[in-house]
Amino acid sequence: AQKVTQAQTEISVVEKEDVTLDCVYETRDTTYYLFWYKQPPSGELVFLIRRNSFDEQNEISGRYSWNFQKSTSSFNFTITASQVVDSAVYFCALSEASQGAQKLVFGQGTRLTINP
Amino acid sequence: DARVTQTPRHKVTEMGQEVTMRCQPILGHNTVFWYRQTMMQGLELLAYFRNRAPLDDSGMPKDRFSAEMPDATLATLKIQPSEPRDSAVYFCASGLVQDTQYFGPGTRLTVL
Numbered sequence: 001a002q003k004v005t006q007a008q009t010e011i012s013v014v015e016k017e018d019v020t021l022d023c024v025y026e027t028r029d030t031t032y033y034l035f036w037y038k039q040p041p042s043g044e045l046v047f048l049i050r051r052n053s054f055d056e057q058n059e060i061s062g063r064y065s066w067n068f069q070k071s072t073s074s075f076n077f078t079i080t081a082s083q084v085v086d087s088a089v090y091f092c093a094l095s096e097a098s099q100g101a102q103k104l105v106f107g108q109g110t111r112l113t114i115n116p
Numbered sequence: 117d118a119r120v121t122q123t124p125r126h127k128v129t130e131m132g133q134e135v136t137m138r139c140q141p142i143l144g145h146n147t148v149f150w151y152r153q154t155m156m157q158g159l160e161l162l163a164y165f166r167n168r169a170p171l172d173d174s175g176m177p178k179d180r181f182s183a184e185m186p187d188a189t190l191a192t193l194k195i196q197p198s199e200p201r202d203s204a205v206y207f208c209a210s211g212l213v214q215d216t217q218y219f220g221p222g223t224r225l226t227v228l
Contacts, residue, residue: 035216045207045219091159097214102147103172104217106159 002027004094006107013082014115021077021110023092029053031097034068034075035104040088051075082114118142120220122208128226134196137223139208140189148191149209149217150176150183159207165191166213198227 003026013019025034036048049059051068059066063080079086089109095102121140129135141148149164163173168185176183180199185191195202205224209217 033214037219042221043205043224044221045209047216047218050216102149102164102166102214103161104149104151104159105161108158 002029002032002094002096002099002105004092004105004107006090006092006110008110009108010111010113012113012115015084016081018078018080019082019112019114021079021090021092021112023075023077023107025073025075025092025094027073027094027096029096029098033095033097035093035095036066036075036077037091037093037106038088039091039109045091048077079112084114084116087112087114120208120210120218122206122220122223124223125221126224126226128228129198130228131199132197133227134194135198135202135225135227137193137206137208137225139191139193139210139220141191141208141210142218143189145210145212145218146188147211147213147217148185149211150191150193151207151209151219153205153207153222154203162193162206195225198225200227203227 005024032053034051038046056068065078067076089111091109092107093104123138147166150162153159162176163183165185182194203226205222207222208220211217
């Protein structure tokens with residue numbers, strides 16, 4: 001069965017520090033998709049990134065970067081030079097191709113607080 | 117800037133009342149999802165549709181919940197009768213087949 005684990009329930013750092021959010025997943029599928037979503041205090045869920053299981057290249061988007069490692073079943077998210085606006089709950093999620101790549105299974109989320 | 121819209125944004129009702137939540141998916145998206153978010157259970161998939169046909173509603177309490185897509189621009193989630201344990205944030209999401217799901221702002225439901 002598919003499962004996503006975000007072991008860090010809460011993280012608090014001071015502005016400008018780098019911070020990494022961990023995500024470990026379980027799946028028996030060889031084809032699957034991994035996602036990160038951001039939920040700011042306003043409550044909406046904002047899509048950040050989608051990665052398929054055949055693409056292990058790390059990705060960088062501005063201050064955000066993602067490290068996908070199939071060998072450890074991890075898809076970690078790093079924010080460089082954090083800002084107060086990065087404060088939010090971040091969710092990692094997984095969908096399996098055998099399930100039509102439709103069902104998203106979410107981790108429990110990591111609440112990130114950036115202090116000024 | 118295409119977005120999923122949901123109404124109402126907030127709903128307070130009394131136990132036993134019917135609740136209807138509505139969702140307008142992004143134009144052109146052919147899959148629609150309903151999720152529920154609670155502190156205890158996190159984000160759970162309740163049901164989803166493809167081309168307006170229900171594909172999976174196994175996450176939904178069948179006796180009181182129902183989900184429909186009367187047309188391509190409207191998805192509804194009904195609870196009848198509502199119970200205090202239904203209090204949660206209900207999210208609608210839409211996307212293309214095997215593609216990213218984009219979420220609406222959610223409906224915060226409180227059942228007293």
